[in-house]
Amino acid sequence: MKHDRFHGRVRHSSRPCDAPGCTEVGEFRAPGERAPGFDGPGNYRWFCLDHVRAFNQGYDFFRGMTRDEIERAQSPLSGWAAETRAFRPTAGVDQAPRWADFTDPLDAISARARARADDLRKGQEAARRGINPADRRAYDTLGLGFEADRRALRARYSELVRRYHPDRNGGDRSHEAQLGEVVEAYNHLRRLPAFS
Numbered sequence: 001m002k003h004d005r006f007h008g009r010v011r012h013s014s015r016p017c018d019a020p021g022c023t024e025v026g027e028f029r030a031p032g033e034r035a036p037g038f039d040g041p042g043n044y045r046w047f048c049l050d051h052v053r054a055f056n057q058g059y060d061f062f063r064g065m066t067r068d069e070i071e072r073a074q075s076p077l078s079g080w081a082a083e084t085r086a087f088r089p090t091a092g093v094d095q096a097p098r099w100a101d102f103t104d105p106l107d108a109i110s111a112r113a114r115a116r117a118d119d120l121r122k123g124q125e126a127a128r129r130g131i132n133p134a135d136r137r138a139y140d141t142l143g144l145g146f147e148a149d150r151r152a153l154r155a156r157y158s159e160l161v162r163r164y165h166p167d168r169n170g171g172d173r174s175h176e177a178q179l180g181e182v183v184e185a186y187n188h189l190r191r192l193p194a195f196s
């Protein structure tokens, strides 16, 4: 951590900007919703440059949100849930969230513990349903639950092909490897009795 001449700026921060939905790094400190006082030292919010400027001009990103919604929007876990878990279908439940995704080590510890517990539960369910490790990898690659039927499989497959196809991404081929994994997983699963 290195402070520079911008007041409150911390370079090389790994925390995300607190503005809901923003994926920039939060390098600029702004007062949080709890002022320093009787209850303790107060807290801070961290914003990217654009959002700290907006914040300093009086824009309240959290207006109209309940306290719970604010905490959800600011939680590093919300990013993990939205990006790692739901957006990236290749992130199976056996892939624990990275420590670097969290600013609070306690969040990281509980998230990893939850991921392990989910993984264990999923392993038991797979065994009960006679799903072998190769099958399970294919389910995880597509982000499908074991209860999925033929129709759910096809819907998910076409959604992912659309998402990763270069023609749908302005010719960007960066998702090609993921697309290959999706196709392979689909071809694996569609031959299983569960999808016949």
Ligand SMILES: [Zn+2]
Pocket (backbone or CB within 6 Å): 017, 018, 019, 022, 023, 024, 047, 048, 049, 050, 051
């Ligand atoms: Zn931002």
